[in-house]
Amino acid sequence: MNSQYISSARSLALSLLVLVLAFSSNASANNVTVGCAGAAGVFDFNSLQSALNALHAISNRNHQITLSGTCTGTANITDFENLRLIGTPGATLVDPGPGGPGDPNAVLVVQLSKNVFVQGITLQGLGSTGGTLSIVFDSTSVNFDQCTFQNAGAGIFLNQGSFVNVSESVIQNNGLGIRVSGSVMTVGAPGGGPAQTYLQNNGTGIQVDENAQMNVYTTTTIQNNSGVGINVTGGRLRLCCAGNIQILNNFRGIAVNYGSVDMIGPVVIQGNTVSGVLLNGSQASIGGGQTIQQNGSAGRLSGGIIARGNSHLDLFSSQIVNNTGSGVVLRDNSSARIFDNTISGNSGGGVTLLILSSAAITGTITGNAGVDLSCSPDSFAYGDDSLVGKKFCSRFSVEPIEGPNP
Numbered sequence: 001m002n003s004q005y006i007s008s009a010r011s012l013a014l015s016l017l018v019l020v021l022a023f024s025s026n027a028s029a030n031n032v033t034v035g036c037a038g039a040a041g042v043f044d045f046n047s048l049q050s051a052l053n054a055l056h057a058i059s060n061r062n063h064q065i066t067l068s069g070t071c072t073g074t075a076n077i078t079d080f081e082n083l084r085l086i087g088t089p090g091a092t093l094v095d096p097g098p099g100g101p102g103d104p105n106a107v108l109v110v111q112l113s114k115n116v117f118v119q120g121i122t123l124q125g126l127g128s129t130g131g132t133l134s135i136v137f138d139s140t141s142v143n144f145d146q147c148t149f150q151n152a153g154a155g156i157f158l159n160q161g162s163f164v165n166v167s168e169s170v171i172q173n174n175g176l177g178i179r180v181s182g183s184v185m186t187v188g189a190p191g192g193g194p195a196q197t198y199l200q201n202n203g204t205g206i207q208v209d210e211n212a213q214m215n216v217y218t219t220t221t222i223q224n225n226s227g228v229g230i231n232v233t234g235g236r237l238r239l240c241c242a243g244n245i246q247i248l249n250n251f252r253g254i255a256v257n258y259g260s261v262d263m264i265g266p267v268v269i270q271g272n273t274v275s276g277v278l279l280n281g282s283q284a285s286i287g288g289g290q291t292i293q294q295n296g297s298a299g300r301l302s303g304g305i306i307a308r309g310n311s312h313l314d315l316f317s318s319q320i321v322n323n324t325g326s327g328v329v330l331r332d333n334s335s336a337r338i339f340d341n342t343i344s345g346n347s348g349g350g351v352t353l354l355i356l357s358s359a360a361i362t363g364t365i366t367g368n369a370g371v372d373l374s375c376s377p378d379s380f381a382y383g384d385d386s387l388v389g390k391k392f393c394s395r396f397s398v399e400p401i402e403g404p405n406p
Contacts, residue, residue: 125152
C-alpha cells in the first residue's frame, strides 16, 4: 500500500514538473527579440520572419516581438492573434528590392490576423517608383503607432475587409501615402493624442476606393502632397471630431468622385493650389466649424469649394474666406443648402451657380471681389436678401411661385 502511494505521488510530481517546464518554455517563447544590422547585444533571432515562423509553430496567439537594428528583407504576419511588434529606437525594416529575401509584395504583410499592434518602427522603401511598404488584407484591429512609412511606391495598402488604425505616425515621400480598398481605415483618434499624424510630400496623400471608408480624426495633418491630399473614388470620407485636422498646401485638398464626405468639427483646408474641395457627382456635408481659406490660383472655377456633375453640398456654420477664385461654385445640375456661413474675401466672387444649378442661402455673403452671388440664366438661388451683398441673380428674394401661399 505504501509503495503504491509513493509510486502514485512520484507520477503526479513528474506530471506537474512536465507541465511547469512546458509552460515555462511557452511563456519565454511568447516574448522574443530580433536583432539586425547595427543592433548591440544578444538576440533570439536575426530576422523578423524567422521569429514569426518560430512563434507561429508554438501558437498563433499572444506573442510579442521586440525589434532592434536595421532589417533588410520582408516579413509576413499570417494567421496571428494578439501580436505585438515593438521597435526599439531606430528600428527599421528596409525593402530588399527585386530578388531580395521574403514576400515580394511588400516589406510587411499582415493577413488573416486579428489584434496586431506595430509600434515604433520605420519602414523604408527604395523610392517613389518602388514597391509597397505594408499591405493589410482580411485582418481586423491592426494598429500602427509611432511608425514611419517613407520613400516607397506606396506606404500602406488596405484590401479585402480590413480594419486598420494609424496614430502618431509619419507617411512621407511616397508615390501614394495610403490606399484603402474594400476596408475601413482610421487616422488619428476622435479625442486626439499627444502627437500629430502626418501625410506629407507624397504624390497623393490618401486614396479611398469604392466600398471603402476613411476616417480622418483629430491630430492629423495632410500637407505638401503634389497631387490630391485626399482623393475619394466611390468611397466615403469622414473628418471628425475635436479639431486639429489640417489639409494644407496640396495640389487639391479633397477631391470626391461619386462618393461622399462628412466633416464634423473643426477642419482647416488651406493653401491648396487649385481648390480646397472638389465634388464630382458626390455629396458633402460640412457641418460647422470648418475653415476653407486661401485655396485656388485663378478663375471662377478655382477656389474654395467646387461642386459639379449633379453634386449636392450642405454647408453650415463655416468660413469660406480669402480664396483665389470663387468661394463656392455649383455647376452642372448641382445643388446646395448654404446656411449661417461667412463667405467673404474671395477674389472670384462669393457663390457662383452655373448650368441648371440651385441653392438655398441664409448667411453672410459679402466683401467678395466682383459679385457676391452670381447665377447663370438657367440657374437660381433663393434666400435672405439682406445678408447678401452684390448680386447678379434675378428674383433671389422673390417667392419662386407667384401668388398667395397655399
